[in-house]
Amino acid sequence: QVQLVESGGGLVQTGGSLRLSCADSGRTFSTYAMGWFRQAPGKERKFVAAISYSDRNTDYEDSVKGRFTISRDNAKNTVYLQMNSLKPEDTAVYYCAAALSYSNSYRRRIDGYLYWGQGTQVTVSS
Numbered sequence: 001q002v003q004l005v006e007s008g009g010g011l012v013q014t015g016g017s018l019r020l021s022c023a024d025s026g027r028t029f030s031t032y033a034m035g036w037f038r039q040a041p042g043k044e045r046k047f048v049a050a051i052s053y054s055d056r057n058t059d060y061e062d063s064v065k066g067r068f069t070i071s072r073d074n075a076k077n078t079v080y081l082q083m084n085s086l087k088p089e090d091t092a093v094y095y096c097a098a099a100l101s102y103s104n105s106y107r108r109r110i111d112g113y114l115y116w117g118q119g120t121q122v123t124v125s126s
Contacts, residue, residue, distance in 0.1 A: 001024060001026050002024055002026045002028065002029070002032065002098050002115040003024060003025045003115075004021060004022050004024055004096050004097070004098060004115055004116065004117035004118075005022065005023050005024075005025070005117055005118070006021075006022045006094065006096050006117040006118065006119060007011040007020070007021050007023075007120060008020040008021050008120060009094060009120030009121045010121075010122070010123070011123045011124075012086055012123070012124055012125070013124070013125050014086065014087060014088060014124055015069065015085060015086065015126050016075070016086050016124070016126065017082070017083060017084045017085075018086065018122060019070045019080055019081070019082045020036070020080065020081040020094055020095070020096075020115065020120060020122070021078055021080055022034070022036075022078065022079045022080075022081075022096030022117055023076070023077055023078045024077040024078070024098070025056060025077070025093040027056065027096060027118050029050055029074060029077040029078075029098075030053060030077075030108075030122065031053055031073035032051075032053055032066065032098040032099060032115075033050060033051065033052050033053050033098070033099045033101060033102035033103075034050065034051050034070075034096060034097070034099070034102065035047065035048075035049065035050040035051075035096070035097045035098075035099060035112075035113055036048040036049045036050075036070060036079075036081045036094060036095070036096055036097075037094070037095045037096075037097060037105060037110065038090075038092035038093065038094045038095070038122075039088070039092055039093050039095070039119075040089075040091060040092040041092075043092075045086070045095065045110055046061070047061050047107075047108040047109070047110075048060070048061050048064055048068065048081070048094070049061065049064065049068055049070040049081060049110070050070065050102065050107040051070045051071065051079065051102075052102035053074075053102065055071065055072050055074075057102055058070050058101065059107060059108070061086075061108075061115055063089075064083075064090075067083065067084050067085045067086075068082065068083050068084070069080075069081070069082040069084075078088045079090075079096055079124070081094065083122070086122075086124045087104075087124060088124045088125070088126045089124075090122060090124050091122060091123050092118060092121075092122060093119040093120065093121050094121075094122050095116055095117055095119045095121050096116075096117045096119075097110075097113035097114075097115060097116045097117070098113060098114060098115040099112050099113045099114060100114060107124075
């Protein structure tokens, strides 16, 4: 069973940084590809970044490339999202999710993920 718990959200000024963490209490974390999504108020949940189970492959939504970095530590059952140069438009609830595979077809899709965390709020003030 996968149980994901996000942490690290908060309020930050434009240009600031935050690091989100997502920890899994299960024993199979290293077998899952992991993703981060975000949902702004009144908008759909959207893909942010993904990482393969071995961390050899990563993928980013265009608006966060060069600013956000996804990484994982399988020994700690944790995936991270380092967010730098934050902008007000990055304000959202951020969710981590686990998928069975790092699929070209599904890794950017909500329905490509089996397990979800409860989300953590990130607010960037202007």
